[in-house]
Amino acid sequence: FVVDRLKELIKYKAYQQVAPVELELILQSLPEIFDAAVMPYPHEEAGEIPMALVVRQPGSKITEAQIMEHVAKQVAPYKKVRKVLFIDSIPRSPAGKILRRQLSSHLSRL
Template sequence: MILARFDYFAAVEHLLKFPNVEIVQGYGLTESGGGATRMLGPDEAKQHGSVGRLAENMEAKIVDPSTGEALPPAQGGELWLRGPTIRKGCVGHDKATAETLDSEGWLKTGDLCYFDSDGFLYIVDRLKELIKYKAYQVPPAELERLLHSNPEIADAAVIPYPDENARKIPMAYVVRKPGRNVTAGQIIDFVAKQVAPYKKIRRVSFINSIPKSPAGKILRRELVSHTLSSGSSKL
């Protein structure tokens, strides 16, 4: 089974349901014309959390989104891809083509990633999902993984919340597990002990369920819209 983009938790769930099935991860986009990375064999499959190494004939680099400078291994930035299967552009949409493809044929994926020293790719988040807190950028997916690790929490989503001083602050919508009574303060402290100060969750609201698409993607826009219209009252 090959999973793309941010399906790490889906892979774990399938592994628990089908213990005798080998599950590996890969990564690809519509714009890449297929898989850009893949895992081969049981040894590579042990790199949990990674989506594998580059596929044949595919080039990649991690780029600083602000400067366009290529970054070394272990540093996070936007993933750029180039290869024979990369699309040539958007028909009739020159502006969209220019925004996603540079003059040398590099596809700007919009995904925040990094390579380790062995060439394995790790996806952190979508660039457009990053929360701009003061001069820092906070990836919601990182905070959501921490929240999911809390035994009191069934599900969670992190969104930007307007703030006069910081511009945006990370806010968490949390679904408690049945019979659990974890408080907002406990959740804030739980995350604060594991992240840098600028990544701390600063606001929590409890809801019955996280809105998601049929594919399981968090519908952050719905949460943001609800927050702005109702002052983050209970859903």
């Protein structure tokens, strides 16, 4: 069943769909993470993979490996975050929704 906007779903290997909101809630449950967003990232074999854009809490030293391990323990294998990018802030609307179009500009710089 769909738990997010259909156009925001990440299509992993064309069969499974991953809702970014589900992974964002898991990421935000970590005390070392101030804010997080999940975006699709192009992948040669899988089509798209979940990629986390993370804002650390001030003074946090959490690593990409620790974040990926935390998520992997709580989700099905195809939903695992496979890439983490640390950024300064996540753009949000006045209502608090993630502005995904602005976030995709971070991805285009990779």
